[in-house]
Amino acid sequence: MTELNRILYVEDEPDIQTVAQIALESVGGFTLKVCSTGEEALAAAIEFSPDLILLDVMMPGMDGPTTLQELRRLPELSTTPAMFMTAKVQPHEVEQFKALGAIDVIPKPFDPMTLSEHIRTIWQKHSN
Amino acid sequence: MGTKKPNLQEQLVALRQSYTKQLPSKLTAITQLWENLSSSQWDWSLADQLRREFHTLAGTAPTFGFMKIGEQSRAAELVINIWIQNKNIPEEMRTS
Numbered sequence: 001m002t003e004l005n006r007i008l009y010v011e012d013e014p015d016i017q018t019v020a021q022i023a024l025e026s027v028g029g030f031t032l033k034v035c036s037t038g039e040e041a042l043a044a045a046i047e048f049s050p051d052l053i054l055l056d057v058m059m060p061g062m063d064g065p066t067t068l069q070e071l072r073r074l075p076e077l078s079t080t081p082a083m084f085m086t087a088k089v090q091p092h093e094v095e096q097f098k099a100l101g102a103i104d105v106i107p108k109p110f111d112p113m114t115l116s117e118h119i120r121t122i123w124q125k126h127s128n
Numbered sequence: 129m130g131t132k133k134p135n136l137q138e139q140l141v142a143l144r145q146s147y148t149k150q151l152p153s154k155l156t157a158i159t160q161l162w163e164n165l166s167s168s169q170w171d172w173s174l175a176d177q178l179r180r181e182f183h184t185l186a187g188t189a190p191t192f193g194f195m196k197i198g199e200q201s202r203a204a205e206l207v208i209n210i211w212i213q214n215k216n217i218p219e220e221m222r223t224s
Contacts, residue, residue: 015192018143058183
């Protein structure tokens with residue numbers, strides 16, 4: 001099973017970015033690359049070489065699903081696992097996000113003390 | 129001599145305090161946006177902006193402990209989303 005170390009995190013809201021950084025870096029020990037837009041993510045993704053892509057859904061300009069679609073066009077990221085993190089978690093919405101290629105959806109609000117563990121659990125389930 | 133680095137809980141508390149201070153102005157901005165929308169003959173780009181503001185609040189407010197604001201923002205977002213999708217606003221909302 002590939003170890004999860006590097007997460008490309010795409011989120012436009014600064015307040016959420018800060019909490020997620022604490023959750024993923026300080027609590028989870030992950031190496032994080034935070035991008036505020038889909039365009040930033042596209043520019044940074046190849047060099048950063050993430051194990052996992054974590055995206056907000058609703059962002060101004062290029063939204064999360066579109067960003068993932070564009071990242072998937074890059075050969076280096078065509079199979080990189082991705083998760084969406086969003087307040088949109090009605091069952092039919094979750095299925096739609098999975099149909100776009102996400103391995104799971106993490107609901108907002110998230111608990112910063114358990115977010116990393118939640119992501120690791122999903123990762124392990126996906127790897128198995 | 130350097131200051132002691134705050135632990136995780138202290139960092140999260142500080143973030144919550146900062147967000148709490150900003151919250152009234154975020155709510156005021158949404159109120160203003162609603163008033164602009166109501167008086168603009170329902171400019172759909174303003175409606176989309178309002179929906180986005182409610183979506184942001186739905187995600188951020190509960191993260192910092194404001195569950196009720198998050199729930200109500202999510203409900204407002206869903207309602208405005210229906211209006212935008214149908215390009216139609218209930219009659220009782222048309223008068224400002």
